[in-house]
Amino acid sequence: MSEWGGPVLLLATGACLQAFFAGCELALAASPLPGLRRRAASGSRGASQAVAFLDAPERFLTATLVGSTAALVLSGTAAAILGTRLGGPAGAAAAVLLLGPILTVVADLVPRAVCQYQAERVAPLLAPLLATAARALFPLMALARRGAAALLTVLRIERSGRSPFLSREEIRLLLGQGDRGAMAGGARPLIDRVFAFGERTVREAMIPLADVVALPEGATVADAAAMVEAHRLARIPLYEERVDRLTGFLHTLDLLGRDASAPLR
Template identity: 30%
Template sequence: MTTADWLTVAAVLLCLLASSFFSGSETALTASSRATMARLARDGDRRAALVNDLLEARERLLGALLIGNNVVNIAASSVATGLLLAWFGEVGVVYATLVMTLVVVVFCEVLPKTAAFDNPDRIALLVARPMAVLVRLFAPVIGAVNLVVRWLLARAGIVIGEAAPILSAHEELRGAVDLFHREGGVEKIDRDMLGGLLDLRELTVADVMIHRTDVIMANASDPPEKIVEAVLSGPKTRVPLWQGSPENIVGVLHVKDVLRALHAGDGDFSRIDVMSLARPAWFVPEIRPLSEQLKAFRRRKTHFALVVDEYGEMMGLVTLEDILEEIVGDISDEHDLDVPGVRLQPDGSVNVEGSVPIRDLNRVMDWNLPDADATTIAGLVIHEARSIPEPGQSFTFHGFRFQVLRRQRNRITALRITPLTRRRNALVLRTG
């Protein structure tokens, strides 16, 4: 080989190396985590800031990558073809086509892109500075190419930048969390907490409140000892006080105020003035989003509110703990009543109390039952059945079989839920 041949081989290798750089840079920059780069840039990493700038000007970045990659690939193929023609004659074209195709695919496409996809953030930081320089160098050519491309796309009725995203930012974040959970990077408890936090804007007070049928209240007209008994018998530290009818709430009794009054009166119930201890009731509409209610609790520095409908009728009560449980799951203490609402059966089915919220059941069982039209599991069955089922009736929807076990008057109190996929899998295992 002559000196000219060696220079030609070196030029081909240099072009192939540049092609590998462009291919790896494209994959690394487009696959890099925007969240990671934003955090690093906020911490002062200038390379991460360059990555963010490049991704903001995505058209110019892709233009530089494509121009650079195609130029070096065409140059390498042309030079290699000329060299092999000189060595082998006309058959050198065939040799050049086979050799360059194999080399470009393996060493300039698959290898660098695989390496970049495996560790995109680290490689994106490494190539940020040279890519920023190349984007500036190719700026005039890229601008001209983009103008031609936009003009051609406009003739086809496609306007760049007008396409609306399919998912909102919250939905994209939720999808990312679910993906990381499936890949093992995020534990179920963390996924549920992040999902609950994202749901606060979509949920209303009515979705988490304690229904009025389960609220412990006290009659202001009752003797003080009976009122104190009602206050101390419930799991909550605050009890609504009504007068005349349960809909007429005249105040809220706090257990600490009652205990202080008892201590001041040496335990004499007759010396307690219940109405003087009652604090003003705070009423909130049932349609208020949980995110707003959480802020309202913080502003008023209170943990308790009564929920009313559009007619001003009391629907239930909501506490700060109810909202926090939507994020972190059930918060139990030694005073909570141990009433299990979900019981897993040996055959894979689940016995569920009718009053169990759908969201809680989804969280415990990792299911995805819809909760848009009903809050409780009993409400979901009634909504789907379009009637109040009798005990023994079964329904199949959303991939589950629901069997009504017990009913009290117009309320479904117990159900058995069987996931159909598990049942089919069990049958396959038995027959196999």
């Protein structure tokens, strides 16, 4: 092998490994668990391995993190060797700086995007390969776990047990991964509105009666136009005698083409 062949092969190997681990991470993270469980129940070994990873996410996350780091070191070393042979220390620095962004796009962002959109199809194919890589990387993974545990001890951060209750984000994730047809047609929009209402402030949902902008039924079109211009409203409540006796709403489009002196009703 020529003096250039070795570093080039090393660089290509590092880039391929980096793409593999990046794709594995996104494919497993974005895969719908119910679909993988069905395929695993039907006898798919790849789907069974993917389910095993998702049931213990720290395992596949550690494997992809350690693998990506090792691949990055491999690629960086190869780039430095090539740069040194081309232009000495300055060439090595230039090669690392130039190849860094290129590898980030080609060997990281592109595989992540592809595997994210084809997650359920790709995950069973990549999971057995990742399991093999995890066994090969076991010493480094064990070292990473112990280092993380030691850091938590130094920082006096205790590992909290998992709560038996689901968070709002987890419920949304489960709804997104749920089987189609499992809920009635109007159930999903209703649940989405419940979540949206929970994110609104009290000020948005309940305005004090004294601050409500409304018009009496006997007001004119000119009065309504002035109120719309002053408060920038799309709809204005109408009341009879008192503000707490609302009788309807006036939409700003209802004012178009009407005589300014005409009553609203």
